[in-house]
Amino acid sequence: MTETTSAADAAAREALRLIGPTPENWAPLPAGVDHNVAVVGGGQTGAAFAFALKRAGVGAVTVIEAEADPARAGIWRRSARMGKLRTPKNLVGPELGLPQLSFQAWYEARHGREAYAAIDRIARTDWSDYLAWYARVTEFAPRYGVRLVRIEPAETGFRLHLQSAAGPTVETARKVILANGFLGAGAPFTPEVLRGLSAERLAHTSEDIDFERLKGRRVAVIGGAAAAFDVAGTALEAGAAEARLFVRRPALANLPVSRARAYPGAYDNYPALPDALKWRSALRFRRSGSTATVDAVERVAAFSNARLHLGVTLLSATEGADVLTLDFGMERHVADVVISAAGYAADPALRPELADFAGDILRWRDVYAPPAGDEDESLGAHPYLGAGHVYQERQPGAAPFLKDIHVFNPSAFVSFGLPVGDVPSLKRDVPAVVAQISRDLFFADLAHHAERFAGDVPADFPHELYASLLHGDAKALAAE
Numbered sequence: 001m002t003e004t005t006s007a008a009d010a011a012a013r014e015a016l017r018l019i020g021p022t023p024e025n026w027a028p029l030p031a032g033v034d035h036n037v038a039v040v041g042g043g044q045t046g047a048a049f050a051f052a053l054k055r056a057g058v059g060a061v062t063v064i065e066a067e068a069d070p071a072r073a074g075i076w077r078r079s080a081r082m083g084k085l086r087t088p089k090n091l092v093g094p095e096l097g098l099p100q101l102s103f104q105a106w107y108e109a110r111h112g113r114e115a116y117a118a119i120d121r122i123a124r125t126d127w128s129d130y131l132a133w134y135a136r137v138t139e140f141a142p143r144y145g146v147r148l149v150r151i152e153p154a155e156t157g158f159r160l161h162l163q164s165a166a167g168p169t170v171e172t173a174r175k176v177i178l179a180n181g182f183l184g185a186g187a188p189f190t191p192e193v194l195r196g197l198s199a200e201r202l203a204h205t206s207e208d209i210d211f212e213r214l215k216g217r218r219v220a221v222i223g224g225a226a227a228a229f230d231v232a233g234t235a236l237e238a239g240a241a242e243a244r245l246f247v248r249r250p251a252l253a254n255l256p257v258s259r260a261r262a263y264p265g266a267y268d269n270y271p272a273l274p275d276a277l278k279w280r281s282a283l284r285f286r287r288s289g290s291t292a293t294v295d296a297v298e299r300v301a302a303f304s305n306a307r308l309h310l311g312v313t314l315l316s317a318t319e320g321a322d323v324l325t326l327d328f329g330m331e332r333h334v335a336d337v338v339i340s341a342a343g344y345a346a347d348p349a350l351r352p353e354l355a356d357f358a359g360d361i362l363r364w365r366d367v368y369a370p371p372a373g374d375e376d377e378s379l380g381a382h383p384y385l386g387a388g389h390v391y392q393e394r395q396p397g398a399a400p401f402l403k404d405i406h407v408f409n410p411s412a413f414v415s416f417g418l419p420v421g422d423v424p425s426l427k428r429d430v431p432a433v434v435a436q437i438s439r440d441l442f443f444a445d446l447a448h449h450a451e452r453f454a455g456d457v458p459a460d461f462p463h464e465l466y467a468s469l470l471h472g473d474a475k476a477l478a479a480e
């Protein structure tokens with residue numbers, strides 16, 4: 001460990017010391033239940049929850065992470081391929097109000113204040129290194145290599161069906177937090193016309209892509225958002241013969257519509273907005289399309305063998321003996337490999353672990369009928385979440401356990417107005433979810449807490465402490 005890193009460590013430890021000892025677990029486990037809370041996902045969200053729950057005195061928390069290798073947890077060393085985060089460097093994240101645990105504190109301890117002032121945004125690999133440090137100083141210890149495959153409602157909480165190298169197991173938990181990222185929100189989206197292609201020819205940006213294999217090959221990328229430019233840039237740097245991006249939009253004008261509501265009043269009060277305004281806002285965001293950052297476009301534009309095709313819609317893809325033909329109507333192109341950069345679908349019905357009750361989950365389409373012209377199937381499939389980011393029932397009384405599943409992945413976007421799980425969402429939403437969990441567990445155990453309130457507590461000091469102050473009869477009585 002370098003001296004500068006240990007300076008960050010020392011400051012973090014001091015901050016943790018100054019906020020006082022970690023409270024003891026106050027939420028007793030019911031007989032036969034293994035965990036108060038099971039957090040599914042050991043990325044930045046899982047880490048922030050583990051820390052926040054610990055500080056709230058909610059113990060018996062387990063965090064499971066499907067990846068066996070800690071370096072592969074979260075997206076930052078896997079499917080994220082950008083040079084720098086899109087998020088402005090000064091937006092706070094998992095430090096949850098403790099400046100000494102922030103990216104800035106970590107970075108300045110390593111490189112100095114001037115260096116921090118000089119960066120415009122955070123390098124992806126720096127963010128990943130920072131998260132590894134955050135995990136260390138907050139003693140984040142997920143169980144790596146353990147995948148949740150099924151949530152089965154039980155009499156108390158849930159039976160969680162897990163899979164690990166040791167085989168399948170079942171554990172029980174009262175609450176579940178889904179901190180499982182974009183993939184946990186639904187599924188990678190690949191346009192229908194590509195779905196029949198062989199795995200040799202087709203990939204999605206969410207996958208591990210062997211870029212070495214793309215050397216000398218023609219790569220077609222479907223999509224024009226950040227991930228499309230990132231994957232094209234990575235392929236070109238790896239020696240692809242060419243990379244062509246095919247985009248339905250006629251232009252890539254950068255319209256960062258979410259910035260229109262990036263001020264504290266809008267941000268903090270968003271969850272309480274009327275449905276119509278939430279829908280309009282989500283729709284505007286969706287229709288404007290997410291765009292790449294300037295540096296992501298520049299990275300691709302630096303290659304003479306990169307091409308951008310705007311205003312084109314893929315009509316069919318035909319796999320020949322050694323080539324793919326992509327038909328866009330007015331244009332036809334050949335490629336060796338096509339990569340879908342068409343994003344993700346957010347839909348509980350696509351998640352195997354929710355199969356027992358996906359049909360019971362209330363969606364936006366069940367609740368809100370948009371005005372003509374504002375319909376959107378994809379937004380309608382998003383869950384209509386309640387306070388604390390919980391699933392709600394389509395039929396009241398049919399699935400009361402849903403209120404114990406807290407959804408902290410991008411499917412919370414329409415209800416809460418943020419790509420939930422993103423760095424800036426942690427500050428607003430992790431404390432709100434933890435407060436709800438604390439409330440639910442406390443009131444579920446109210447009889448226990450009422451008994452605890454009424455219970456004997458040891459005296460702070462003995463009678464002798466003030467015996468010498470007493471006078472008259474009281475002194476005589478005390479002496480007896």
Ligand SMILES: Cc1cc2nc3c(=O)[nH]c(=O)nc-3n(C[C@H](O)[C@H](O)[C@H](O)COP(=O)(O)OP(=O)(O)OC[C@H]3O[C@@H](n4cnc5c(N)ncnc54)[C@H](O)[C@@H]3O)c2cc1C
Nearest residue numbers: 041043044045066074075085086147148180181421422423
């Ligand atoms: C290409 C790309 C670029 C992005 N750029 C930014 C950006 O610049 N700024 C920003 O704030 N956000 C960005 N995001 C959003 C990004 O996903 C989040 O900021 C961040 O990854 C969220 O962290 P997370 O822990 O919620 O989810 P993830 O990082 O996705 O981690 C989820 C974890 O859950 C685990 N998991 C999933 N299912 C299971 C299961 N069944 N059992 C056990 N474990 C499971 C996964 O293995 C994974 O480790 C980007 C996303 C993508 C895809």
